[in-house]
Amino acid sequence: xxxxxxxxxxxxxxxxxxxxxxxxxxxxxxxxxxxxxxxxxxxxxxxxxxxxxxxxxxxxxxxxxxxxxxxxxxxxxxxxxxxxxxxxxxxxxxxxxxxxxxxxxxxxxxxxxxxxxxxxxxxxxxxxxxxxxxxxxxxxxxxxxxxxxxxxxxxxxxxxxxxxxxxxxxxxxxxxxxxxxxxxxxxxxxxxxxxxxxxxxxxxxxxxxxxxxxxxxxxxxxxxxxxxxxxxxxxxxxxxxxxxxxxxxxxxxxxxxxxxxxxxxxxxxxxxxxxxxxxxxxxxxxxxxxxxxxxxxxxxxxxxxxxxxxxxxxxxxxxxxxxxxxxxxxxxxxxxxxxxxx
Numbered sequence: 305x306x307x308x309x310x311x312x313x314x315x316x317x318x319x320x321x322x323x324x325x326x327x328x329x330x331x332x333x334x335x336x337x338x339x340x341x342x343x344x345x346x347x348x349x350x351x352x353x354x355x356x357x358x359x360x361x362x363x364x365x366x367x368x369x370x371x372x373x374x375x376x377x378x379x380x381x382x383x384x385x386x387x388x389x390x391x392x393x394x395x396x397x398x399x400x401x402x403x404x405x406x407x408x409x410x411x412x413x414x415x416x417x418x419x420x421x422x423x424x425x426x427x428x429x430x431x432x433x434x435x436x437x438x439x440x441x442x443x444x445x446x447x448x449x450x451x452x453x454x455x456x457x458x459x460x461x462x463x464x465x466x467x468x469x470x471x472x473x474x475x476x477x478x479x480x481x482x483x484x485x486x487x488x489x490x491x492x493x494x495x496x497x498x499x500x501x502x503x504x505x506x507x508x509x510x511x512x513x514x515x516x517x518x519x520x521x522x523x524x525x526x527x528x529x530x531x532x533x534x535x536x537x538x539x540x541x542x543x544x545x546x547x548x549x550x551x552x553x554x555x556x557x558x559x560x561x562x563x564x565x566x567x568x569x570x571x572x573x574x575x576x577x578x579x580x581x582x583x584x585x586x587x588x589x590x591x592x593x594x595x596x597x598x599x600x601x602x603x604x605x606x607x608x609x610x611x612x613x614x615x616x617x618x619x620x621x622x623x624x625x626x627x628x629x630x631x632x633x634x635x636x637x638x639x640x641x642x643x644x645x646x
Contacts (some may be wrong), residue, residue, distance in 0.1 A: 446546020464500030
């Protein structure tokens, strides 16, 4: 069984930099001596994204003409049996997901907005309403279910996210989307604990409640509207993208000696019916989600590289924070960035 060297935090970096300096080699020449890729040495190993192999450790010691005891006295480390990530990744690569099978029969995407009432404000602002379900509208509805709130007593709608990491998403993506869909230029700004906007519009309120079928008020009992339950992959995936971008999470777990490499996509909501509906759609898309319920929440979890790549190819992300996380992961682990998941 292969082994890896597990250094104390910071010691692996110090060890590699020490060896490079003592040998007087460039990163390129050092990597050539070790017969590994330059980026693997200078980035993945040096920045401690994963533990170095025992065989590589022995090569470096040999080049330094030192013994194990010298290194052990200088740095803290231990030898561990490697849980072979290669085998796990190959298993992910070979994992076969279910085929797409949308069971919804409805294919009608057109909306009748002829009976919507416009206030003077709506007419002055020249607010328009979509007459067809499009991927852009489906994504906006997903955002509504995630970060949005529709008042039960007023014609108010608000959409607010996290000011720590969603400012770019709201400014560069959500704002232009609302202008395209409704000819509304929302005043996006900071609130006490959030970032987003508030809109008062009778036409928008009636459109969302009467035409789309969204329940106003508290979001404990939300369900996916029948208008979105259509036999159309583009509509369904766009809705999920909006929902997961606003209320879901994307993170990477440390496994098999590799730091933050194992992808997890998760969504937890108080509305268990919405979780069930979203889980059903993910199942139709062949993503095989894990769906759980407890006394307070429903949760959807997609685990592993296979599910991550399938989600990326089918649904993807519009939120910049998630796109940044994906790019960071790909730069850390280019060899794990598979593109041939079934």
